[in-house]
Structure formats: structure tokens, C-alpha cells
Amino acid sequence: MNSINKQVFHFLVRVRALIGRPRVVVSTKPVVIGEDDLCENPIFLIGVHRSGTSLLRRIIDSHSNIACPPETYFLNHFCSLIKDKDTFAGFRGLGYIDRDETLNEIRRWASRYHEMYRKAKGKGRWADKTPQYITALNELEEIFYNRARYIMIYRHPMDVVYSIYHRGWRFYEGHEEDSLLNAAYYVKGAVSCQLGFMKKHKGKCFQVKYEDVVVEPERARSVLQELFSFLGEPWEPGVLEYNNFHHDWGTEDPIVTGTNAIFDNRGKYKILDETKRKKIRPVLREIMDALDYQE
Numbered sequence: 284m285n286s287i288n289k290q291v292f293h294f295l296v297r298v299r300a301l302i303g304r305p306r307v308v309v310s311t312k313p314v315v316i317g318e319d320d321l322c323e324n325p326i327f328l329i330g331v332h333r334s335g336t337s338l339l340r341r342i343i344d345s346h347s348n349i350a351c352p353p354e355t356y357f358l359n360h361f362c363s364l365i366k367d368k369d370t371f372a373g374f375r376g377l378g379y380i381d382r383d384e385t386l387n388e389i390r391r392w393a394s395r396y397h398e399m400y401r402k403a404k405g406k407g408r409w410a411d412k413t414p415q416y417i418t419a420l421n422e423l424e425e426i427f428y429n430r431a432r433y434i435m436i437y438r439h440p441m442d443v444v445y446s447i448y449h450r451g452w453r454f455y456e457g458h459e460e461d462s463l464l465n466a467a468y469y470v471k472g473a474v475s476c477q478l479g480f481m482k483k484h485k486g487k488c489f490q491v492k493y494e495d496v497v498v499e500p501e502r503a504r505s506v507l508q509e510l511f512s513f514l515g516e517p518w519e520p521g522v523l524e525y526n527n528f529h530h531d532w533g534t535e536d537p538i539v540t541g542t543n544a545i546f547d548n549r550g551k552y553k554i555l556d557e558t559k560r561k562k563i564r565p566v567l568r569e570i571m572d573a574l575d576y577q578e
Contacts, residue, residue, distance in 0.1 A: 300409055321398060323430050325350075325463045326410035326514060329417055329480075330436030331473045332454065333446035335493035340412040341525040342496075342507065348516055350401035351410035353533015359415055362422035371404040378400040390426050408516075415472045420480040426489075431487065432514060435477050438493035439576050440567045441552035441560070443470050449551075461557055467566040482517075492574075497547045 328343065329352070331335040344351040364370050365386070374385040394409075401409040416423060423430065447466040449452070454470040464563045495506045500523070508518050521527065552560070564578070571578075 298323055299428065301497060304453065309568040313482060320402075322394070322408050323411055324408065324515070325394065325427060325431050326408065326411035327423060327431060328410060329477060330414060330422065330438075331417065331443055331470055331477075332414045332452065332474065333443050333450075334414075334436050334438040335491075335496065336412050336414060336436050338493075338496065338525075339434065339491065340410075341528075341530050342436075342522045343410050343412075344530050345522040345525045345528040346511070346516060348406055348520055349408045349410050349514075350397075350404040350406040351412055352400050353531055354413045354415075355396075355411055356410065356415060357396075357414070358393055358423065359390055359419055361426060362416075362419035365389060365422055365425060386426060386428075389446045390413070393426055414473075414546055417476050420476060424480075424484065433480070433484070433488045435481055435488050435490045436493065437474070437477070437490065439549065439552070440467075440470050440474065440571055440574075441555075441576075441578065444563055444567065451552065461562075463555075463563060465565065469561040471570055472564050476573075477572055478570070494549055497549065506512065531578065 311465065325345070326349065328336055328339055330339075338349050338355075342483065343349055365548075371385055374388070379385045380389065392417060401407070444463070445464045447469070448463045449461075453462065453465050453469075455465045455470060455472070457465075457466055459465045481490065489510055491506060491510060496503045497539040504520075506521065507522065511518050511522075
């Protein structure tokens, strides 16, 4: 498929996704949360924007025991809460003397909406996919401590940079005016956070490369079988046909929503001319080497 046909295909997919976009689904059955029926082992899907997190979210959400809603954002506020020493001083005034007691309360509060969501879906476990949580990994670990598991999603850094740059998004909070470099510094910083967290918590993290999921079906099946084994969940082949399941709509890429199957979307960065590639290589070199990506 040449570049013009690909652009037309992606445009038609977006149109179909927009036309077929479901309304927000509101639970119509009562949801009761009891202390004896809480998810003890939540899952966090962690990856930078445009790294394949929306695709993996739908695969995970297709499993019969895991409910993964659209991006949630609000957990960042709980992460900020525990970074503020006055939070714990305030809880002490309410009788919560021990830090762990306070964290227990914050954890129940923070997970309340996920608990209601997964119960409404009739599932036993919840997962969260929000790229903004990359910079709050240490706080998430403190809130959920030994209970959480993390799926670290990576994609070729130059492909990610190109995709962000192509959309005109700006995530890097430094003073880099050049949009391409802004994307490169964002990806470098975010992926470095992931790698640092993985090094510190090896037993709690599972690494998935976007390329391994989209290259060919047998490789995708093998990687995903390992992933669900890591999570302690039985393998369900149906997750590969994620579009056969209903997934609530969120602030995600409509391309993923509008496609019927996993498709290969690698190597887009090659559209960039050599001058642009030369500009971002030095910024990305360290994380590319760490993840064993070649240009």
C-alpha cells in the first residue's frame, strides 16, 4: 500500500470510527463495593503516547477477567496527594497515626471507581491505561505497593516521535520550541522513567514491544501468552480478535477504534528527511540502545 493509499485508508477508518462512535455507557445494574470483594492485583499499562497502548488496552480488556476502561487521568491527583507531607499530617489529625493506614485509605479511595467499573462489567480484576502516569510510577507503586503489576509498552522511539510530531502535539514541558525536538525530549524523558522503574521493580514488570504484537500473528500470540501468564491469567485466544468485544470509548486514537484487526504500522519515521532524523538521533540514542532498537 503506497503512502497516498495509506492516508486515504486511515482517513476512512477515522470517519467510520466517528460515525460509529458509541455514547458513554452508563452502568444500569447496581454496584456494591464490599471490603471482602476488592481487586487485590490491579494492572497498569504504561507507555508513552503513540506507542501502542490503545491497542494493548483493547486486547487486555477483551479478557474475561480484566476490565480496562479508557484513560482515567484522575490517579495523578492521588499521586500528588501522597507527595504532599501535609496530607499525612492531616490524616494524623483524624487519628491515622501510621503512614500505611493513611495509604490504605487513599488506595481504597483511589481505586473506588475502577472497582465499580470492573464489577459493572462482571470481571474480577481492573487495569488502567493512561500515558500520563509514566511520571507518577513511584507514587502508584507506593499507593498500591505489592498488589500492582505493570505492563511496560515500548515502540521504536523514532516512530513515536514522528507520530507525535505529525499530529502537532507538544508534551515536553521544557522550553524547546522546535516541535520535532519537543517530541524527542518528551519520549526520551518518559521512556527513561519506564526503564528506571523496570530496573528497580523487575519482578513486577513485563515488557512488550509494539513491533512484536503487529509483525505477524504467531509472534503476537506467543508474546501475549507470556503476558497473560505473567499476570496469572489463563490464555484466551479470543483476545487477538479484540474488535469482536465491546470497549467503552475514551480520549484515544480513533484509528484503533475503527480497525477490525491488528495491522503493521512500523517505520513511519522514514518519512522524515535526513536533516530531521539527524536532529533527533542524539536525543534518542540512549533509549534506543537500551531497548535494542536500530534505525
